[in-house]
Amino acid sequence: MAVERVASLGRPKLGHRIFRALSGEYFWFYLLLLPSVVILLGVVIIPMLYALKMSLGNTSVVVIGGHGSVQSTFVGLANYVALMQNPAFWQALRETLYFWVVSIGLELTVGIGMALVLNQKFWGQKVVRVLVFIPWAVPTVVNAMLWGMILNGNDYGVLNDLLLRLHWIRTPVVWLTPTPVFQGVPWLSHSLGALGSNLAMNAIIVGDEWKTLPIVAILVLAGLQMVPAEYYEAARVEGASWVSQFFRITLPLVGPILTVVLILRTMQLLRAFTLVYTLEGYGLPLLSISAYQQAFSFGAFGPGSATAFIIGMIALVIAYFYIKRLYREVL
Amino acid sequence: MIARPRRGRWGRLGLYALVILMLAWTLAPIYFLLITSLKAYVGTISFPLSWLPRPFTWHNYAMMFSQYSVNSVSYRFLHALRNSLIASTATTLANLIFGSAAAYVLARARIRGKNAITMAFLASNLLPTVALIIPFYVLTVTYLSALHLYDTNLLLIILYTSFSLGLVIWIMRGYFESLPVDLEESARVDGATRISALLRIIMPLSTPGLLATGLLTFLTAWDNFILPLVLGPDPSAYNLPFFIYSLNGQYLHMNNQIAAGGVLAAVPPVLIVVFFGRYIVSGLTAGGVKG
Known part of the structure; x- marks a missing residue:
């Protein structure tokens, strides 16, 4: 344990660090972590970012026979301003x-x-x-x-x-x-x-x-x-x-x-x-x-997404305070 | 247990009064649901309301299982039951496998920012479903429409899995951290690989945590309503909550049928809580306090 800590002080080059990360037991660590990270990215982060994109545009969705197309013209913060008013x-x-x-x-x-x-x-x-x-x-x-x-x-x-x-x-x-x-x-x-x-x-x-x-x-x-x-x-x-x-x-x-x-x-x-x-x-x-x-x-997918995004941000702010308190108790 | 000096007669009386009040608040709605499910329709819309199941009938339950034809009540009920069972079980398994794998890494590996990663997972679970449902819908029917996921159980399973993954990782990480590292190291000195040490030593010791998080995930998935509302409007893709909602007709509220469906949908989760409630509670408290 102590040896590894000393080695990491020397800050090896990026290539070495990637090599070390992907070899030995760290390969298994990253493999075990991968599915959860994919789920987090694919089902939470990407949809949230997509909601942000829709909320910044005049967005409409047309679905014909199970296949839809989405049209979005960028309007900046107009949807948010309209909500605030x-x-x-x-x-x-x-x-x-x-x-x-x-x-x-x-x-x-x-x-x-x-x-x-x-x-x-x-x-x-x-x-x-x-x-x-x-x-x-x-x-x-x-x-x-x-x-x-x-x-x-x-x-x-x-x-x-x-x-x-x-x-x-x-x-x-x-x-x-x-x-x-x-x-x-x-x-x-x-x-x-x-x-x-x-x-x-x-x-x-x-x-x-x-x-x-x-x-x-x-x-x-x-x-x-x-x-x-x-x-x-x-x-x-x-x-x-x-x-x-x-x-x-x-x-x-x-x-x-x-x-x-x-x-x-x-x-x-x-x-x-x-x-x-x-x-x-x-x-x-x-x-x-x-x-x-x-x-x-x-x-109205633009204003709808804007409202949804605001809900998400409120949730994250509350989550931040909770988690901070949680970790203060743990550490 | 709080040891207090012995209470006087009035103290005991007050305590029992509070207990009875609590039981009445808890059980009266359940009693009402049960008797309504055993009433004929006329018994649910007349004043004064009968406080016994009168006029009595088994029909509300029988119709859930008989006269099966496309789009009949029993067709929708049995499909919903099957979908709920499959989706909740699959979600639970996926969550336990992926979640505990990630939790193990976040408990043991020296990865920079692993606290931040755990927090990101937990925070992702604090996001309300309704904030995600609009992009889910749009992405499913546009860019991913070639995958034909709309109106399928598979889509619901994929989305449900994300809903409790953060909680599973958080609780299981606490469990793993509470187990001494020496246990694994001694196994590895004896020649076991890290993976086999994980499967043979760590996992069996974490059974209470796995049981708690698994059941919690199952209950969450069983309860979901908004996803099928938006993403599964075809009767073959109903889950039980959405089936019960669909019994609520536009003009008629057949309260007796709704109650019967409600009782049937509540049976599995109530049995889980009655028999395994202790594990859920100890898992939540242990995970929450230690990790």
């Missing part, structure tokens, strides 16, 4: 961020709360832990259809049925329509509306959380079980309160798990297309829905 784009951005922030907020509070409950001793604990995990396994489309039935705006929608029987409401509520919330309090209603909140959005977040809270709770629970019990005993001997035990011991030690959870959830949330598209069609224009609609409904 379009209030619908900013509304879509706000709604996407609202969806993300509220979901993550719920997961960090209710999700951790569920984990703390599951970490207690109670009768049937093992069975409950398995049962609580099940919604995570339900496919997203099934979850969407299920919550479509629950939130149905007729009196036979499950939630309406329940609330009507309890006499909490007199007429069925149309849950999946983007009406403002808290209409009785105008300033609150307006400011929440400006942040991207509406009834349909909140209803969909609830449906989404039904599927995703379990994975958060179960992963945090796994983290809680790794915290040695002696820490808590020592803290109690010192007279630390329950709250300070939580913030001083539990949270810091569960931190790395929370990073994993946040990464997984951000991956899924920025992909949050299926649930909204299935339940609302184009009625609730998140950025992802709007990109899809522009390209495949209007045939």
Whole structure:
């Protein structure tokens, strides 16, 4: 090992370095790495660059008999400028961020709360832990259809049925329509509306959380079980309160798990297309829905690609911060 | 396990109340899905809604398997089931083979910038599908149209594979790094090549990681909807999620049929989570914490 390190200090000529790279065990290393690099290039990087190219042009696609041709005249940043001037784009951005922030907020509070409950001793604990995990396994489309039935705006929608029987409401509520919330309090209603909140959005977040809270709770629970019990005993001997035990011991030690959870959830949330598209069609224009609609409904591949590229860049910025935090913890 | 002083009666009562609340939130929608799948259509659109499967019928399930003819419900269901099984399994195998090979190299080889390469893979998985679907579509129907990939399962497999590869590499790299290098070196002193040391010593020790990442990949591929929506509109290329979406008619919402299809599509992933959930969790936490 030491010999190799000394040799590399001498900086051999490029030809030698390529020869050394392709001979011996490094040949096998590069061979093992090759398929994944090809997949990364072919299915992620090249398509992203192609999306960038389409977004910089006035792009149209004509498909006849399974064979298509693409025409693109370069217009520079015109598509991006048009998006920035379009209030619908900013509304879509706000709604996407609202969806993300509220979901993550719920997961960090209710999700951790569920984990703390599951970490207690109670009768049937093992069975409950398995049962609580099940919604995570339900496919997203099934979850969407299920919550479509629950939130149905007729009196036979499950939630309406329940609330009507309890006499909490007199007429069925149309849950999946983007009406403002808290209409009785105008300033609150307006400011929440400006942040991207509406009834349909909140209803969909609830449906989404039904599927995703379990994975958060179960992963945090796994983290809680790794915290040695002696820490808590020592803290109690010192007279630390329950709250300070939580913030001083539990949270810091569960931190790395929370990073994993946040990464997984951000991956899924920025992909949050299926649930909204299935339940609302184009009625609730998140950025992802709007990109899809522009390209495949209007045939406007330029603006559609521009929106898609912006989504990709937002995702990469978030990815950068997560990964940086992850590596700080690892190294 | 947190050891706390013994709770009083009210504490225990509060704990059980929270547990029951959690179970109700979890199980009520599942119960509703099950009873809806066993109702005749009229039972799903009348108020007050029956909280038992009335009028009872097995028909919603039976129609998925009988009266097979081109484009009938059973034709679409069985094709979708076959496509989902093939695509998810193939994706899982491809991911495990390519992903763990790359992860091994990134854990052991002294290549400059291997952290950066790992990060690039992980970042590629954070890209939303919807950002990639437009170029996928355009490239498939124009430059690559001679390959006739549109409306095929093969295209979906190729694209799915990229979706969890970064996660597989990240988790498996953590696993490999947690195994002591001495293990391999002693095998190699005994005359084993690096590849056989990898296959005979490292891989068996990494089985929990492989199981976790494999199942995670399978679940992700099983769940996919947007790819078939754009790239597989022919009934012979449906997967299960898209089949269930297609049951949602333009004028009629046959909730009972949708529920039956939904239950059938949810069975494999739910079984995976019930029996192998522990492995998925330990794989995610071990990979995440150590690597």
